[in-house]
Amino acid sequence: MSWLPTLIKACYFLAALLFILGLKRMSSPRTARGGIVWAGYGMLLAVLATFFLPDMHHLPLIAAAVLIGVSAAWWSGKRVAMTAMPQMVALYNGMGGGAAAAIGAVELIGYVRNLALLHPAGIPDTSPLRPESWAINALQPVADVVLLSPLELGLGVLGALIGAVSFSGSLIAFAKLQGWLDKRFVFAGQRVVNMLLLAAAVLIGIALAGGHASLALIVAFFALALLFGLMMTLPIGGADMPVVISLYNAFTGLAVAFEGFVLGNEAMIIAGMVVGAAGTLLTQLMAKAMNRSIGNVLFGSFGAAGGEAQAIEGAQKPIDGADAAVMMAYAERVVIVPGYGLAVAQAQHKVWEFAQLLIKRGVKVKFAIHPVAGRMPGHMNVLLAEAGVPYDLIADMDDINPEFPATDVALVIGANDVVNPLAKTDPASPIYGMPILDVSAAKHVIVIKRGKGTGFAGIENALFYADNTRMLYGDGQAAVGELVTELKAIDA
Structure with missing residues (x-):
């Protein structure tokens, strides 16, 4: 069926149009409900088209995962109170970032495995990377192994970094909004520690993107990225959550777009870029509304006073x-x-x-x-x-x-x-x-x-x-x- 790839791309194109038109309709309260429905139909079309990709494997497992996810989202969406909507948004946004990070992890591990298949002589006998230790090796001849290009590897690493930060940061935002973490965690030198964590993750990411991949580096990379997301969000007070939610929304969109490029999935690229762009603009608007720069949003300690506040004179006067x-x-x-x-x-x-x-x-x-x-x-x-x-x-x-x-x-x-x-x-x-x-x-x-x-x-x-x-x-x-x-x- 030579026409099938063309049909799938056409479905992705139509889904992208529905995403964009849906987002446009969300700009007005009068049409926002319809916009959400349009975008939902776009996502449904993109998911269904993906099942027909010629190189898709393990379709029953994928279908089961989709069914579980849809059921959980439907149940929780019906039950959640309007007062709990912010934490639900933060949680769902974190799941999107986590999914993008998981895709990046699979791509990086697959890259390491393919290196082992192509160059087995350089792998120690006791290493889990020995080709014979991969059960799937029997299903894929060495001649069919293809390594990621430097650009694909670099974008995969970047998407994994951003997605991991969004995942762990969104979970902390959820915990704060839910009332499980009702304090700001601040200590001396916190910004320096956060910058060191980010720098270490970036350096390891550069090594991975340069082809110097190993399981140890991959584990260290994700551990640092997740820890940075936690440390960046812990000092943020609840009053600043609107900025945090919109920021992590942008992060998730960008991570999905980068991973979509690695997978060659046009729907992921377009949807991710739309979400990333919208989230970035919203973050700028929220930061402006709070008189903060984006740099302060990323690395500042929100809500920290700069000196001794003015004393307030008088008393509160009740009324019945x-x-x-x-x-x-x-x-x-x-x-x-x-x-x-x-x-x-x-x-x-x-x-x-x-x-x-x-x-x-x-x-x-x-x-x-x-x-x-x-x-x-x-x-x-x-x-x-x-x-x-x-x-x-x-x-x-x-x-x-x-x-x-x-x-x-x-x-x-x-x-x-x-x-x-x-x-x-x-x-x-x-x-x-x-x-x-x-x-x-x-x-x-x-x-x-x-x-x-x-x-x-x-x-x-x-x-x-x-x-x-x-x-x-x-x-x-x-x-x-x-x-x-x-x-x-x-x-x-």
Whole structure:
């Protein structure tokens, strides 16, 4: 069937188009759901076409692996709560990086084996690399052995390095988001240690790419790459997870693309490059939203303060639900600022119910979203979309900030660091320079918060002590439920 390779490449081309068109549709909330479906069909087509490659072996094992993976993903995807979506994204992203690293490992081990087949005289009798020790040798004559080209070997090593870093780093990100690792691990000379680990991995990788391959070098290479991923992520605080997730997303995409080149798989190359490019752009946007350079994202110790923070004067002033409801019921403009506390309380539906009651009273309501609110890019947008909030009521930071001075009441639900005025006023603050939502410029601010604790960055929020701020303490869903009840009582 001489036409089969052409058909497979055509399927890959169509899959690539579906990937790109799906990503394009994801740029708008109105078409994002359809975009995900389109990209999913593209992936399904690429996987099915791969089964018909002429040099594919062990098809039952591959089919079993696909079935297990799809079943596990379907089950976990159905069961995962919206509050756990960031850690699921981190975990799945890590699996992609791990898969790319595994492909690189197989290619490198295969390269070492083929060297042994072609040059058995140079292999000691006791070495596991002796040709007769490879059971598969009987199925592949020495005359059919082909070594990777220098370019293929180099890209395979690079993809393996990036994939291994993404895998171990994403697992740490998952553990932090899941609450299993709730501390930042920082020690003196950490950056130097991290750079030495990376340098050692790169040097071994260069040796492998140069054809000086051995099992010992391969094991050392992956051990160092995995350790570097761990060490790079351990000092990062939870408040910086949106940047970390997007960064490792880019890493995984690049690793898949490099390994796709080694395998000669066009679908992997295109899909990996699309994911890598999108992840890189997203990382830049997230870093800009936190006033960080990419170098600081890669090698900095996130959230480390540069000096003694300013003392915050005053006290937090409480308000009850009835007074808060009255204040917003008779306001002209209300801006609602959701944060991770909203996700934890799963209060998005109650918040939208409350907003609808205000809108019926003639109040102009908008939702303000900070680029790094929550624990992953777009976290708040996903929650509001799930609750049915119309897209035209959701504004990003740059659009909404000029409107805060004309806002009668800003209602902050579970947000902390992204509304902290210290980002503009305190050079010693770890978030200094980070663009924030200018909530403090509103005429009145109501903050729904469980207690008086600090945010994920571990610093006090000057907004909570401002003269125009009142604190409504309690669980997000319960507090908003109280506002709904009090607002209905006003209208009764």
